[in-house]
Amino acid sequence: MNASPPAGRIPLKRLAPEALEDWLAARVEPAWRRRAVKQWIFARGAFAWDAMSDLPRGLREALAAEASLVSLAPVLATPSAQDGSVKHLLRLADGETIEAVHMQGERHPTFCISSQVGCPLDCVFCETGRMGFRRNLEQDEILDQVLFLQQALPPDSARPNLVFMGMGEPLLNFGPLVGALRLLGETLGYGGRRITVSTAGLPGRIAELAAAPVKVGLALSLNAADDATRAALMPALHKHRIADLLAACADYARRTERRVTLEYVLIAGVNDRDEDAANLRALTRRRPFKLNIIPYNPGATRVRVALPGARQAELARPTPEQVERFVGRLVPGVPGVTVRWSQGVDVGGGCGQLRGLQSGGRARGSR
Template sequence: MPKLNLPPLLGASLPELTAWVQTQGQPSYRGKQLHDWIYYKGVRSLTEITAFPKSWREQLSHVPIGRADIHYKAIATDGTIKYLLRLDDGQIIETVGIPIDNRLTVCVSTQVGCPMACDFCATGKGGFQRNLARHEIVDQVLTVQQDFQRRVSHIVFMGMGEPLLNLEQVLAAIRSLNQDIGIGARNITVSTVGIPGRIRQFAQHHLQVTLAVSLHASNQTIREQLIPSARPYPLADLLNECREYVEITGRRVTFEYILLAGVNDLSEHAHELSKHLRGFQSHVNLIPYNPISEADYQRPSRDRIDNFVKILKQQHIAVSVRYSRGLDADAACGQLRATVNQSSMSFRHSQK
């Protein structure tokens, strides 16, 4: 029997799976069966596929699909669930299921840890281990879908890690999420802190997904304070690359802006931000800071938030405020990180 010449099967397309079953001496229609059982029935082992002959199933017991185990989960009072998933090498990643009315959004991770070291983010405090493979990204969505027993409608690449530093696997996962699981491309958001040249590279793929750029500052000085990786990447260069993205794709850019009391939430910052974005095909998503124990930042008052919004609107900047869900499970934006030891487990999340 030929050996498996693919990585774990999860993330593989129907043509790839069909080609693989044929290398196993099986008819091509078994590829469609395999695809349906992996993506629609969520099997974790090929031995569970009763549509296959029993003798062949037994021969496939060594072939990995690529599903991770739920190591632990925390449920917030608003219904948000944060999952710790244990990967094959023992690493732990986090993903979050966020139910809102008729929508179920999954916040997926793309790396184990994060190399960007943003000062306000728990994930960045924990360091970086490795990139995730496409099956490890897709698995997060299937895990949430199965646990909630309802279809996932939206996906945000805003979990642990910087997606554009793992672009090849992220693109492969997006293809699978769109074509194999059936998530509409316009319901997928990819977030980035901003890596020189990577937004331009991402634009060349002409995807219909939403690009969300973690700005978090109205000038370079504050941005460097909050995001150490911004030092060699001036704000003006980042914004120019975002404008190129709009020109290439025809799609607007969402700018994520964490509001930190007394740091970047003053009227002068709102006016400064407005000057940068005037005439820009964009939308500003303001996120009041969610506290983590490792940082001393504070969430602004409601009056300060409302004033920031008022100034942007006066300058004709499209803006909205996102109040994060899952706060009491440490599953909100900026709180994602898994810490596991022999006696206890604590949870945090990535803020972008």
């Protein structure tokens, strides 16, 4: 099922900036009033025409008859008792639901944004993949996550960082993703250095993103330092060799003048051996990458995986001592290594935990 706006009405935030300007120009005069409408929609995040109190009532009613402003509605906010982050369950117009997470930061908050309902890749360490794939999000559904989360910020809050690390593979929803990135920059004022798109690894799409009219940060979900282990953890991506992925990332860094972040979900007994650290050190030495080590966040399901060399392992979170030992094998050979302990783990909002279930375990948007 595709997303559908209210019958007969145009979803304005689904339009490209030029098309939006043309649509408004045909209905709103003078130009300063068109700017006021866009200010309400984007800078002030209005989700209803009636909220635009300084516009004439007749204009608001005429615009409301033709165009919709909202693509989602809040269902449930779940705050973390550990770190203050908040996981939001949001319902779309067709009844499907997604999750977005507002994470606290020392200097800037971070919004974790979804790009699909479910995910087709089914990586073994990720709860979202166990949902299966439902559909891509539309451009306005991506934007509205940001606008909704912005509403909760205090007036003096620093500009948030945006990470496309929620539900789904962003580069498999390329058109709506790039459209949303354009509007985030051109109408909401988000600089490219405040935005990171995370991908499980699609070399062709990485090249397309490098050529797109947006320049944002890129993160590659690497998770293994050899092809066989990566194929066991991310079977849908087995045909993409690590060497090709890193070459695409190095090219992205060259073309955008931004270092690429490599994300490595560290799983006890799976990819945390000394030889894994040695291979990872060899792969990243003297290359334009940063490395984030992310301790695995267990989901609701116990998972066993078959590994190279006839090994079997149940996915488990490493202890702090295991994390420290692994990182110690990387430095000083690998510059820019950071351990990223996920926020919101206690409410299922951590990396790899967004899973599309209502409280009680019922699948969201189930039909």
